[in-house]
Amino acid sequence: MKKIIFIFFLFISFLSFSQKDSIFHIPEFENSSKTKVLDSYWKYHAGDDLNWAKPVFNDSTWGFSNTDFSSTDITNLKFEGIAWYRLHLYVSEKQKNKSYALLINQNGASEIYLDGKLIQTYGKPSSNKSEEIKYDPNDKPFVIQFDSAGEHVIAVRYSNHTAQKMFKNYFQDDAGFTITIANANDAIENELEDSVALYIIFSFLFTFFITIAFLHFLLFLFYRSQKSNLTYSFFIFLFSLFFLLPITSKNVSDPDTANLIAYITLFVIPIFFTALWAFINSLFYEKQTKAFWVISAILLIILILKYLAIEPGIISFIYVCMVTIISTVEVVRAIIKKKKGAWAIGLAAMCFLTLILILLLKNALGLGTGFSIEGDTAFGILLIILLVITILGIPVSMSFYLAREFAQTSKSLSKKLIEVKELSIKNMEQEKEKQKILESQKENLEIQVAERTFEIVEQKKLIEEKNKDITDSINYAKRIQEAMLPESNLLEYLFSDSFILYKPKDIVSGDFYWFAEQDGKKIIAVADCTGHGVPGALMSMIGSNILNKLVVEKGITKPSEILNLLNDEIRIALKQKDNTSETRDGMDIVIICIFGSVLEYAGAHRPLYLIKNEKLEEIKANKFSIGGVQQEENRIFQNHIVTLQKGDKIYLSSDGFADQFGGSTGKKLMTKNFKELLLKIQNQKMQTQKQELHTTIEEWKGSREQVDDILVIGIGI
Numbered sequence: 001m002k003k004i005i006f007i008f009f010l011f012i013s014f015l016s017f018s019q020k021d022s023i024f025h026i027p028e029f030e031n032s033s034k035t036k037v038l039d040s041y042w043k044y045h046a047g048d049d050l051n052w053a054k055p056v057f058n059d060s061t062w063g064f065s066n067t068d069f070s071s072t073d074i075t076n077l078k079f080e081g082i083a084w085y086r087l088h089l090y091v092s093e094k095q096k097n098k099s100y101a102l103l104i105n106q107n108g109a110s111e112i113y114l115d116g117k118l119i120q121t122y123g124k125p126s127s128n129k130s131e132e133i134k135y136d137p138n139d140k141p142f143v144i145q146f147d148s149a150g151e152h153v154i155a156v157r158y159s160n161h162t163a164q165k166m167f168k169n170y171f172q173d174d175a176g177f178t179i180t181i182a183n184a185n186d187a188i189e190n191e192l193e194d195s196v197a198l199y200i201i202f203s204f205l206f207t208f209f210i211t212i213a214f215l216h217f218l219l220f221l222f223y224r225s226q227k228s229n230l231t232y233s234f235f236i237f238l239f240s241l242f243f244l245l246p247i248t249s250k251n252v253s254d255p256d257t258a259n260l261i262a263y264i265t266l267f268v269i270p271i272f273f274t275a276l277w278a279f280i281n282s283l284f285y286e287k288q289t290k291a292f293w294v295i296s297a298i299l300l301i302i303l304i305l306k307y308l309a310i311e312p313g314i315i316s317f318i319y320v321c322m323v324t325i326i327s328t329v330e331v332v333r334a335i336i337k338k339k340k341g342a343w344a345i346g347l348a349a350m351c352f353l354t355l356i357l358i359l360l361l362k363n364a365l366g367l368g369t370g371f372s373i374e375g376d377t378a379f380g381i382l383l384i385i386l387l388v389i390t391i392l393g394i395p396v397s398m399s400f401y402l403a404r405e406f407a408q409t410s411k412s413l414s415k416k417l418i419e420v421k422e423l424s425i426k427n428m429e430q431e432k433e434k435q436k437i438l439e440s441q442k443e444n445l446e447i448q449v450a451e452r453t454f455e456i457v458e459q460k461k462l463i464e465e466k467n468k469d470i471t472d473s474i475n476y477a478k479r480i481q482e483a484m485l486p487e488s489n490l491l492e493y494l495f496s497d498s499f500i501l502y503k504p505k506d507i508v509s510g511d512f513y514w515f516a517e518q519d520g521k522k523i524i525a526v527a528d529c530t531g532h533g534v535p536g537a538l539m540s541m542i543g544s545n546i547l548n549k550l551v552v553e554k555g556i557t558k559p560s561e562i563l564n565l566l567n568d569e570i571r572i573a574l575k576q577k578d579n580t581s582e583t584r585d586g587m588d589i590v591i592i593c594i595f596g597s598v599l600e601y602a603g604a605h606r607p608l609y610l611i612k613n614e615k616l617e618e619i620k621a622n623k624f625s626i627g628g629v630q631q632e633e634n635r636i637f638q639n640h641i642v643t644l645q646k647g648d649k650i651y652l653s654s655d656g657f658a659d660q661f662g663g664s665t666g667k668k669l670m671t672k673n674f675k676e677l678l679l680k681i682q683n684q685k686m687q688t689q690k691q692e693l694h695t696t697i698e699e700w701k702g703s704r705e706q707v708d709d710i711l712v713i714g715i716g717i
Contacts, residue, residue: 022064023088023151026095026181035103035182042067043086046077048127048157052084053113055153059086067156069176071167079175082127082159089154091146099184101141106177107255108160109134114144115152125159132159136255143184162256172259199250202243209240222479228283235275241268273323280327284334423463427456474507474534481508481537484544486515494522497716499690503656503697504709510536511654511709514547520595521557526713527589528606528654530628536709539585542573543626559591559602560639563626567604567635570627586627590652594644601640609675610642611649611682616675648717649682656710657693662700669700686714 024041044065051057067085069077109123109132120142123135146152163175213236220229249261335343434452491498494517502513510529525547529539546569550556556565571577574585588605601608603621610617622637658671681692693712
């Protein structure tokens with residue numbers, strides 16, 4: 001009898017212990033930054049019955065199961081698309097009426113009940129697959145309160161009918177959901193701060209890198225022999241996707257779409273590493289090596305394996321390690337061989353590869369995939385430093401490399417010009433020496449003439465080679481200048497009836513045009529820099545960059561204010577405020593701003609021609625230029641305001657058209673004749689006017705040389 005009583009009490013104690021152990025006690029959260037994942041104590045039952053939401057329902061026969069089950073657990077759980085989870089919680093007096101936040105992450109649809117009352121719905125859970133609507137809140141918190149102390153019940157009705165399909169198609173093994181509980185105020189504040197910070201930082205980085213990729217692709221189009229620009233643009237484009245995909249996935253509420261984005265990332269990763277290696281290879285070698293084609297073939301095999309739904313994890317891991325090691329070897333080899341730019345670009349690339357290797361080793365050793373290790377802050381800081389160097393290192397080093405190449409090209413051009421001058425002087429001296437020989441030694445004339453002629457022929461060949469090198473360099477400078485000028489179709493976008501007549505005197509031009517749209521205001525500028533050719537082109541690039549800074553970056557749209565600041569920036573850039581400076585370069589410029597029917601104008605030595613009611617009005621410019629030697633320290637440009645109406649014509653130009661010599665007398669065309677020509681062709685379409693201006697100046701010039709750069713812009717309102 002005593003044994004029976006003992007066994008009975010033991011059984012009662014076991015039941016009490018089991019019951020107590022199955023109740024979840026909410027933490028105090030004294031440290032507001034802490035959270036608790038509700039990953040245990042859940043009771044589970046497959047099927048669907050709304051009575052299971054009631055707190056009085058007896059779930060003692062239900063089994064225990066974690067909510068974050070995988071597709072491989074579905075058979076054991078007898079999960080056929082819908083099931084219920086119940087969690088018993090204990091709330092102390094201190095926690096009564098206190099606000100808590102639940103953060104949900106799921107791959108299906110759910111309804112959440114507290115003590116039998118529906119408190120939140122994500123999507124539309126249903127036992128019918130066709131009626132189910134999935135929704136993933138992505139850990140966005142919602143607030144709950146417990147109005148009394150004691151035991152409470154949270155019940156979750158959860159459905160996911162496509163779990164097996166997601167695993168088969170996208171290797172997505174997460175079929176269930178997770179719930180995290182935290183302090184409400186801190187959870188909401190942290191979620192808002194993290195979301196905004198993630199969106200701003202990743203959006204900025206994506207825009208930054210996609211712009212760099214586009215710029216280098218344009219450089220490749222203009223100078224195709226530099227293959228590294230193409231491979232670099234493709235590499236940076238793929239790099240930018242790693243900042244676009246996370247924010248896209250974060251803002252996608254459909255779990256299936258998010259899984260598709262994650263699956264696309266699996267394809268991007270091996271292609272990305274291949275692009276990195278191709279960039280390094282093209283940077284240091286003129287032709288792709290055999291290793292390039294081998295790696296490309298392996299990449300194709302990996303993509304086929306992914307397409308055939310063969311588990312690609314280990315293959316991708318081996319491939320990434322292989323490409324990483326090969327890329328490191330290529331960089332080290334380039335540094336040893338002292339390849340140009342190897343240190344600058346190689347160091348950044350090696351930091352990137354080092355970071356990747358560390359992350360791969362962390363993942364392989366089971367230390368996580370993030371940028372910190374529990375209890376090892378120093379190592380986490382090292383990883384973050386490597387991450388920052390990785391993000392900024394390669395673009396900055398590439399820009400440094402290209403700037404260095406451009407500077408070396410300029411130095412080489414200057415050196416070659418000096419060499420040509422020295423060769424010309426030497427040639428003249430040799431000609432004088434030849435004359436002396438002819439006068440003093442007639443008997444040796446034939447031999448000496450032959451010797452000197454041979455030397456001259458060789459020098460002529462050398463000069464022609466130098467001239468060709470100079471011309472090639474200037475042609476490359478022309479492509480750079482054309483790339484910096486706005487696309488002509490942008491003006492047609494701003495004004496449908498418009499034209500640009502642009503005729504440089506030499507290969508590169510000292511005239512340039514610039515336009516932009518800022519806050520609905522359309523700003524157009526036509527500038528004539530000091531000189532033409534290479535010096536004028538350099539001034540035009542400086543002026544264009546300063547206009548971008550003033551209008552696009554600082555948002556200044558008033559023409560007179562733009563010219564005042566442009567004058568100051570030019571004088572600072574060319575050190576003309578220093579009384580000892582000998583730099584006299586500057587520019588004449590006309591700039592207008594159109595907003596609705598209002599036109600604002602300011603000019604430095606360049607007027608504005610406006611045709612209203614078939615009469616030409618000339619709005620005079622200020623009689624001083626931008627930059628150059630100035631007697632007055634403070635020059636203020638005047639702002640003019642004109643009201644426009646339909647049918648008005650606007651013309652901006654440099655002085656090249658009016659200053660061209662030609663005609664039967666070989667005189668200048670003159671501004672008067674230029675204005676009469678504008679009046680004559682005013683009723684024609686702008687593109688027809690452009691052709692008339694082109695034909696007129698070519699016929700006027702005839703066989704004579706063009707004396708200056710020519711630039712005319714016409715706009716019809």
